[in-house]
Amino acid sequence: MRLPLLAAAGLIAIVAFSLETRSASADEASVAELYKSTCQACHMADGNAALEPMNLADAKWRHGSSIREIAKVISEGVPGTAMMPFQARFTEVQILALARHVRQFDKSLKPDPADQAPASPSK
Secondary structure (H helix, E strand, O other), rough: OOHHHHHHHHHHHHEEEHHHHHHHHHHHHHHHHHHHHOHHHHHEEEEEEEOOHHHOOOOOOOOOOOOOHHHHHHOOOOOOOOOOOOOOOOOHHHHHHHHHHHOOOOOOOOOOOHHHOOOOOOO
């Protein structure tokens, strides 16, 4: 009697892990597609734009390099620049995912402690 219960529990754990892994992969793919369709024209595929203010890989973050600060820029834009606000176009979850995605282009940055738990952009 214990063996079938143990086998069923193991099968449930495998299915749950598989679904979680597949969901994370799908999320990463959708963020990459969102970046490609919306951001890549200005910031380039690897974030290494030719113009310094648009470069996301050069260790120069004028408006802050934390996930919250980047999410705020994505959400609210930067007045007087080509960076327009996307808060009406993207959900908060998408904005945070994009902030995490573009932050990874700069290899000089240390991990953001706020990345350990979901956070909302400050307004």
